[in-house]
Amino acid sequence: MGMPTVGFLGAGQIGEPMVERLLAAGHRVRLHARRAQVRERLPDAELVAEPAEVADSDVVVSCLYSDAQMLDVLPAVVAAMDARTVLVSHTTGRPGTLDRLAAYGPGGRAAIVDAAFSGTADAVRAGRLVVCLGGEPEHVARARAVVGAYADPVLTTGGRGSALRVKLLNNLLFAAISQLTLGAVETGRALGIEESALLDVLAVSSGGSAAGRYITARGGAESFAATVAPYLRKDLDACADAAAEAGVDLSTLLTAARHGPIPLGRPPLPELSELSETELLHEDHR
Structure with a gap:
């Protein structure tokens, strides 16, 4: 299999260098970014006009600020995801939000991995971000193959919500x-x-x-x-x-x-x- 295609939402201070590392690792990145400056700085990403368009990816990475943002942006994304697509959420928020989002997936069972992290933008650029992953083992394995482009160590904490x-x-x-x-x-x-x-x-x-x-x-x-x-x-x-x-x-x-x-x-x-x-x-x- 080739490198997973990655959809990306939330290219902010931390998210932007994540995209840079993903591109450098050889991933095709489908990116939704509201700010023109971000789009200009990431010319190698495949830009999409609407957040839901990133759902056409093997793995979707979300680096949004809060639960409210997640519930505003991600339901349409999850609803558009293929049953094989894994959503990796970097937001520090409430575990229950992940359960609410999962209900929008095919059969009400979207594949979601919480990926809480610790580190700076410089740590991302160096590939040394600390990331914890929580979810089903097969989903965590797919998430690890993507976040490994910018994270080390990557720690598994248990089921979804544990991270x-x-x-x-x-x-x-x-x-x-x-x-x-x-x-x-x-x-x-x-x-x-x-x-x-x-x-x-x-x-x-x-x-x-x-x-x-x-x-x-x-x-x-x-x-x-x-x-x-x-x-x-x-x-x-x-x-x-x-x-x-x-x-x-x-x-x-x-x-x-x-x-x-x-x-x-x-x-x-x-x-x-x-x-x-x-x-x-x-x-x-x-």
Whole structure:
């Protein structure tokens, strides 16, 4: 068999280098992109006018922002997919959304793999994105053959929805650790310790974490908090909903994650038409 044909939706900050890697690996890519700049930067992709047109592919990769976007864009795509086509979803959202989408497939049983990931656009370009796959073994195998163009390691977590649950727990822990680290920065200021000095020590000491590294990379606590707040809030809401649906008590972790220097309540969030520029930092920990 030749290289799988890949349909692609969501060529944003992370999605665009994914398409570049897929093309470089020899895949034929059918791409729907709303922004003219993206279409111009990806001349080797086969551009299509409507999202549903990507369904005429062996594997469809979706890199959309939220559950709402998925439910807005993907039902028509899933309904147009052949029974052999596999949808690979990179969105960090609610596992139940995948079940709702599956019902649009042939016989109400579309082949969907959740493919939660962690890493930056640079990691994608280097082929070092971390991707978790959840789904039926034969569907996961087909997804692996595609995401392997930009991901290593590729980890299998179980049935459909398991990769999302793993990632939501990861992001819950990241949010809690971020709140604690930012709280330590505030306390350090009160004690007369420069923020940069504390972060430099944390970077090489036992109290350090990925959160501390990202705070430094973003240029400090204030910029980091402003950037990650909408994404962490979205993911915490999804995690809380998934836990409630499963009857799991996450109150201790959610309290640690929601309360601190970053306001992470549940106000409504604006929807983004494609992944935005601030996604770059968010995808470090998604």
